Amino acid sequence: MNRRFARFGLGLLAAPLIAAAGPEDFEGEWLLALERAATIDFGTLEFEPSPEGLRAYIDGGPVDLRFGEDDSVTVTLDWSDSGDRLHESLLEGRLSDGMITGRILEAGDQVGTWRAVPEKDRARILKESALPPGLIDLSGTWSVGSRGTHKDSFDLTEAGRAADDAYDPTLDDPHLRCVSGGLIRMLDGPFPIEIIPRKDHLLVLFQYFEEQQRIYMDGRSFPEDVDSLQSAMGYSIGRWEGPTLVVETRGLSEALWDSRGMPTSADARVTQRLYLDESGNLHNEITLVDPQNYKRPVLRHAYWTYDPDAEQQEYDCDPHSFYRSLDIEGRLEEYWGRSRTRR
């Protein structure tokens, strides 16, 4: 865990307000850090002007925004936990000295604190490794450190809304049948990953569904027919930009964003920005561009922690339980009847 963040706490709430802040001071992209219990989760907070006034987005999804008469700002974040339960958190804060700081409320109770700084000042709350690129070693086993804000709702297109509405997670979720949900869902999985450098690529092994991602590092371009590849994990190429490994993936099959069925299309493009922070955590900032389903890019900022003792176990999945459960519930016929809409 990022122990260095432990020193930030409620003390920041008492920071003096240097000057009254207006909505125009918020415009732009901010790095967001949520501190709850012993965890810090990162995300992107955007304030964007519109004819109706300033609009706010977290990780690309719209959030309710209110400015108080006392120069306070409140953002309402809907997010889902690891059990897919939906929560609503109020982020109350104030802008002072170029940083928004405040508290996180759930059902009226304070559950944590939060900070945000303009993207250009991100080093104020998230310092990347100072190692030169040639010395950065991503190999080894890594366990989940944070799944990010896990913003839940996004602006879907008409096609995206139709796909979302048609999805029944009790019948259509491929994970229930032991079928991988694809790259984005693997990157959000609860199990360790292992990164193995190979001659011309990085091999990322996911214990989750025993998936693998090959990130080609030899300077190649995408194959001409990559968009017809239609595979769960797609085709990935990587390059170093300073200390950041930028990975682009295309050739994904229609897959699922998470168990609730947020869709991705075969034209989706995924960019990952992987880098180490000064504590050695491996950050993974994901951008999903899929205009067929989403009106703006969907973002996620997760990180893994180095965990050399993590065991890569067999994923041992058997769909027997799914079919038996449907049989007991008398839903097998309903399941067979949905084969045309199943991904």
Add this chain to the structure above:
Amino acid sequence: MAQMPRNARWVAASLTAIGTLLGSPLYAHHGYALSYDTDNIGTIEGVVEDVFWSNPHVQYYVAVEQEDGSTETWIVETHNLRMLQNAGWTRDTIEVGDTIKVTGYLGREGRPRIAGMTFELEDGSVHELFGEVKSSSE
């Protein structure tokens, strides 16, 4: 308020403490909410017919006696193998033929399934399997 499982022998319990473990989540178009009624916590008791010790979720199939003396098979859903193992459970923790009592969220629409949270095993030991019940797909 716990709801009586249809035609099932059950034991009502005051489970306020379990409810508070969950905080105040909202429920929408999520798999968990569609499988289980998170407003209804109930308890079943019966004899284990089968053990499914694998991913995506470990399950137990339990024969629950009905009022007319017949039995109905209930699905007791838990979580993935890693979570079970981390909780100290093994394939042999609950075996076929054991009588167990399980408390948790009941399946929607009267479906015979329960998301197991508290287990009372045949030897009388009580296990809070998780602080919170996980979804049906992770």
